[in-house]
Amino acid sequence: MPTKNVPEDNAVGIDDLSVYVPRLFLPLAGEFSNNRGIDPGKLIKGIGIERMAVPDAHEDAATMAAMSLLDLMRRTHLRPEEIGKIYVGTESALDEAKALGTYVIGMLEQIYGKGSFQECSTVEFKAACIGTTLALESQSYWAAVEEEGKVGIVIASDVAKYPLASAGEYTQGAGSVALLVKKNPRLLALEQIYGTFTRDENDFFRPMGCTTAVVNGKHSNQCYLDAMRGAFDSFAAKAKRLKAIAPEKGEGITDFVDHLLFHIPYPRMVEYASAAIFRYDWRESCRSKEIEQELGQEPKALEYDDPERYQAAEADYARHFAKSKQFLQAYQAKVRDTATLSRQIGNIYTGSIYLGLASLLEMQKIHAGERLCFGAYGSGCSALFFSALAQPKVASVPLRGLLQRLEERRQISLQDYERLHEGKKEKSVLPPRGEFALVRIDHQGYRHYEYAE
Ligand code: HMG
Numbered sequence: 001m002p003t004k005n006v007p008e009d010n011a012v013g014i015d016d017l018s019v020y021v022p023r024l025f026l027p028l029a030g031e032f033s034n035n036r037g038i039d040p041g042k043l044i045k046g047i048g049i050e051r052m053a054v055p056d057a058h059e060d061a062a063t064m065a066a067m068s069l070l071d072l073m074r075r076t077h078l079r080p081e082e083i084g085k086i087y088v089g090t091e092s093a094l095d096e097a098k099a100l101g102t103y104v105i106g107m108l109e110q111i112y113g114k115g116s117f118q119e120c121s122t123v124e125f126k127a128a129c130i131g132t133t134l135a136l137e138s139q140s141y142w143a144a145v146e147e148e149g150k151v152g153i154v155i156a157s158d159v160a161k162y163p164l165a166s167a168g169e170y171t172q173g174a175g176s177v178a179l180l181v182k183k184n185p186r187l188l189a190l191e192q193i194y195g196t197f198t199r200d201e202n203d204f205f206r207p208m209g210c211t212t213a214v215v216n217g218k219h220s221n222q223c224y225l226d227a228m229r230g231a232f233d234s235f236a237a238k239a240k241r242l243k244a245i246a247p248e249k250g251e252g253i254t255d256f257v258d259h260l261l262f263h264i265p266y267p268r269m270v271e272y273a274s275a276a277i278f279r280y281d282w283r284e285s286c287r288s289k290e291i292e293q294e295l296g297q298e299p300k301a302l303e304y305d306d307p308e309r310y311q312a313a314e315a316d317y318a319r320h321f322a323k324s325k326q327f328l329q330a331y332q333a334k335v336r337d338t339a340t341l342s343r344q345i346g347n348i349y350t351g352s353i354y355l356g357l358a359s360l361l362e363m364q365k366i367h368a369g370e371r372l373c374f375g376a377y378g379s380g381c382s383a384l385f386f387s388a389l390a391q392p393k394v395a396s397v398p399l400r401g402l403l404q405r406l407e408e409r410r411q412i413s414l415q416d417y418e419r420l421h422e423g424k425k426e427k428s429v430l431p432p433r434g435e436f437a438l439v440r441i442d443h444q445g446y447r448h449y450e451y452a453e
Helices: 031-036 040-047 061-076 100-112 131-145 217-241 267-284 287-295 307-321 325-334 349-362 402-407 414-421
Strands: 012-020 024-027 051-054 083-089 121-125 151-160 173-183 188-198 259-262 371-378 382-390 435-441 447-452
Touching: 012 061, 012 131, 012 349, 024 031, 024 414, 031 414, 040 267, 051 414, 061 100, 061 151, 061 173, 061 435, 061 447, 083 100, 083 131, 100 121, 100 151, 100 447, 121 131, 131 151, 131 173, 131 188, 131 349, 131 371, 131 382, 151 349, 173 349, 188 217, 217 267, 217 371, 217 382, 259 267, 259 349, 267 287, 267 307, 267 325, 287 307, 287 325, 349 371, 349 402
Parallel strands: 051 173, 083 121, 083 151, 259 371
Antiparallel strands: 012 173, 012 188, 024 051, 151 173, 188 382, 371 382, 435 447
């Protein structure tokens, strides 16, 4: 692995993170797969999700956000007056005007005292699943110039929801991730190189008033891949121009990356994304010769009169590439483990990519000096590709016991899941304990939350 620049003392990045996942889950194999008439092999292997996290009747994006922030504050002994900004990435907004972060502050002030967060500003970032990453980018510029010793918080919180019995249903999930952003972080220093791609698409959206997303599934996969490649190109050009990454002849950008994290709508998508990026990055590297020996030549558009025949040949080649020795080695070494938590939770939309980071941290896969590259995606559509360096103290940050916590969740029946999904279950499956709960929505639509001891 070529050497990397050592980050300077005034680096900005992620100091710690907390994850909140609801205590209920629905296994995809069994009652669900039987009822929907789907082979469980498709869900477990073809999609890659084993269990979907399901929010209870008293939970929503605000309670989950408050829970991940409370855990982060407790683990880091952070006081409210030390927090300068709370940016929330969400596409599960609870109000057309009021920022979700104000509900979160209201809940946390029940613990820390009324007015304790009054000098902290909060704003919501909506850009489908990329919202949190755009919030992180934006907050990192603020953290770099902050002079009062304050830190920033970026929270992702979402309930991923599609209509019952639709093709999106088995890619649902729910959860929140809170990131502590500051100077001299213990986990990751951002290299502040961002590659962007944006275009107007109808791959996935949720018109005003709808509770579930409209999705053009296959098209959404293609938009994701196109955007990711565009953002990777933009990142690669900037990284080379800034000399942060300087590949020699025969080397690719990914040769300088130890862990590659992507947005995880479902784990198989990460496999498709990494195959597309490695294949693209290796096109002029020494690996391309070895791959050609294994798979034969790539199809070239110019050699086909019929565009459909070219598309079919290209899809066939992509399938073979995803099974090639070179790809499988790179995937297992740099990508596979990022999806460990997502297999047990499902899509949490804007926090999914940071579940990937939590997976690596909990499995103690990140070592000081390693470079991580993130490929965030948001439907609509945008991608952002950026990098960070693992800091010397990365191994000293306490683990979170997440894999154990997921094992302690309660399995629910298909009937309870469907009633929760449709908002027909008024009483919680598990009464709230040691957590924030939505207790009432009043006649004006204002939401009331309480901490249940
Ligand atoms: P689908 O029609 O259920 O799945 O759609 P499929 O027929 O394409 O099959 C998936 C894989 O399972 C295939 O693997 C099958 O062969 C395999 P591949 O051929 O690609 O290697 N398979 C089996 N494997 C083992 N045993 C079997 C079996 N049968 C089939 N018996 C889709 C899948 C994801 C499109 C659908 O679930 C969906 O619409 N989901 C929601 C949208 C989505 O997640 N899109 C992802 C990209 S967009 C995105 O990431 C943004 C998002 O997070 C939102 C945001 O930004 O806010 C969604």
